[in-house]
Amino acid sequence: MHFHLPKPLHGWRGFIGEVGIIVVGVLIALGAEQLVEAAHARERAANADNAIRNELGFNLGRLQSRMNIHACVERRLTEIQALLHKAADNPRIETPNWIGRPQYYTFASSRWQAESQAGSAALVEPSRLSSYAIMYARMADMLDEMRLEQTDWAKLRTLEDLGRLEPSAAFELNVAVHDARYRNWRLELVTSQLFDMANALGLRSIRNTTTPASPSVCLPITTSRAEANRISVWRYGEP
Numbered sequence: 001m002h003f004h005l006p007k008p009l010h011g012w013r014g015f016i017g018e019v020g021i022i023v024v025g026v027l028i029a030l031g032a033e034q035l036v037e038a039a040h041a042r043e044r045a046a047n048a049d050n051a052i053r054n055e056l057g058f059n060l061g062r063l064q065s066r067m068n069i070h071a072c073v074e075r076r077l078t079e080i081q082a083l084l085h086k087a088a089d090n091p092r093i094e095t096p097n098w099i100g101r102p103q104y105y106t107f108a109s110s111r112w113q114a115e116s117q118a119g120s121a122a123l124v125e126p127s128r129l130s131s132y133a134i135m136y137a138r139m140a141d142m143l144d145e146m147r148l149e150q151t152d153w154a155k156l157r158t159l160e161d162l163g164r165l166e167p168s169a170a171f172e173l174n175v176a177v178h179d180a181r182y183r184n185w186r187l188e189l190v191t192s193q194l195f196d197m198a199n200a201l202g203l204r205s206i207r208n209t210t211t212p213a214s215p216s217v218c219l220p221i222t223t224s225r226a227e228a229n230r231i232s233v234w235r236y237g238e239p
Contacts, residue, residue, distance in 0.1 A: 045123035087165040099160055148179075214233050
């Protein structure tokens with residue numbers, strides 16, 4: 001028995017040519033789809049990069065506001081330290097009218113988290129993405145420092161209600177002063193590192209207009225509480 005393969009209507013040469021045209025068409029279509037996907041990925045990367053940079057710029061603006069009171073914090077700590085030194089010889093102290101506190105700032109990270117969870121952040125150039133991650137991590141550390149700093153200053157504000165310092169109280173307040181001074185130093189150090197990284201990335205801080213800068217710690221130690229609350233940027237005054 002003999003089997004005969006059907007012959008194409010226009011011959012095998014024509015058939016192969018038609019198949020070749022189809023294959024080339026499919027390859028062109030696949031290539032065009034890949035180009036579209038690549039363009040879409042570049043667009044997602046650019047959008048994610050812009051969102052992250054804007055958020056970091058917002059945070060840098062708040063860091064700049066915090067740095068603007070660095071000298072005031074140092075000056076107040078020096079004044080408190082001098083008062084504590086005098087108490088070593090005479091427990092009776094001249095009660096300060098006003099201690100105040102450094103401004104506490106929060107930092108945004110919602111865009112970073114959203115772009116990371118959506119997978120868009122992973123499309124950003126790797127070395128730049130790594131720098132962004134480091135900056136966000138350091139800002140999170142600074143939030144912890146500022147939270148602890150507020151506790152130090154809450155202890156120091158008890159001086160506003162004391163006319164006498166027993167040795168044990170003086171010791172505790174000295175510890176709080178040194179702790180607060182270390183935190184102020186570390187905040188300045190990490191802030192300078194963050195701005196160095198920002199400059200290398202071409203990042204610019206966005207002026208802080210959302211959280212007013214409290215003058216609390218910059219007011220003279222002789223300021224009355226009533227006056228401090230009168231000029232406070234907060235509706236309910238200072239703590």
